[in-house]
Amino acid sequence: MRQIVDKIGTILSLFSFDRTELGVTELSTELSWPKSTVSEILSSLAGQGLVERTPRGRFRLGWRFFELNQMLLEATPMVREGRRAMQELVERHGESSHLMVLERQHAVIVEKVQASLATQILMSRVGLRQPAHCSACGKMLLALRPWDEVFRLFDNIELKPFTPATITELPVLQRELAAIRERDFAFDREEIVPGLTCVAAPIRNEEGKAIAAMSVSIPTYRFADGEAGYVEMIRGAALRVSRKLGFIDGAR
Template sequence: MERYLIPGVVHACELLRLLAQNGKGMTSQQIEVALDLPRTTVFRLLRTLVSQQMLEKRNKKYFCGADLMNVGLQIINSDRLHQVAIPHVQRLALTTGHTAHLAVPHHGSALIVEVFDSPHPLKVASRPGLRALMHCSSTGKIFLAFLYYDNLELLFENKEMEKRTANTITNLPDLKKELQRVMALGYAVDDKEYHEDVRCLAAPVRDNRGIVVGAIGITGPATSFTKAQIPMIAAQVKAAACDIYKDVYQQHSLSQEKTG
């Protein structure tokens, strides 16, 4: 197995772990000694990691950078979000009668991480692990509207919007109008855009900084989840998103205050 390892990546991981354990920072000379690496190797590693904002240099010392800390926070928040959200996803399915799901943004798609099926025999559902297209899914529209709106041109520059159904939006001007509507309403609807005769609705889940970190939604056959039900369902989904925020972030903040 060792022969498949990339030495540069191994050294970078060792360097990151080393600095994570030294909150007061380290000089390049101290890093050379601690890792027993040549000066030129350490120099290249440091320049690369600083350019990627994984590390930052203050005077002569190196510290963990903002992007490295953000990656760690995202992992912690995503795991906490998933675990705490499970009962809320289940409750939403039972109260609406439709399949409920939780998604997180993942490399240009909406990754479904939790699903609770509708209690009714007639149901539609995706499975955990599915990566849904952004432009025609309700959870994807949430992420496009609240996370990626200012970079839509770059996001779709070399990426065609797949036409899944007759209702699928496939051009940027129409998508922008739809996302502006999402931002104004606080929820997104997939109105038979991803699958024929299937309607979905999702609302954003935010962290304690107000940043969207996930989306909770429901999926149902268009025959049972009608357009007339959208306002009522939207209120239930938005309430579930708010409850997840309270459980994940407000309680976490309170526990930190007590321990602090």
């Protein structure tokens, strides 16, 4: 049974924003599995509405996943409370905001509220995975993990550069994370997108554990004139969400 579940998980994990459709032959070749095995699994998933067959005979994720995703988001207090705080931020300050969680070497957007006049340099969507080593939310969450865990995550993994400002060496990242851990907020200073600066703060649960991070994204030319204010703004919003989740100040 476990082998079947593992195979299902492996196939589903190959779907992405860059690979929205997959074929039986393609999967069989990539995974070195018999076509009959791949076909049987996809047919079973299609019967549950988890994938659907396209007119070309390939497969894409089914609408059942959309339904499950909406159920997950609405049933998660962190997302509900985070959304409220982010909407307030955007309405009051006019800058886009993201809520992200850490998944191995990536920070995943689980909620986003975009300002109506958001700069076009900001291209993001719920479900997007950003490299944790150069995103504000990713670095914030990495900084609060045990060092040995961080080292295991990035052992023999290239820190890919996206801009000239991206950190590409593990010792430099370690120093950056140490500073973030000390001050309890993180920056992305044009490390992924040129011209865009982000600042993030942690969201903690009742045990004081950082379970997510919230960020605000600002064009660098605006951020430079109000850095302290943006830091205070996102830290205050993240703390309000943390308190809603049962966090007591100082319990970390």
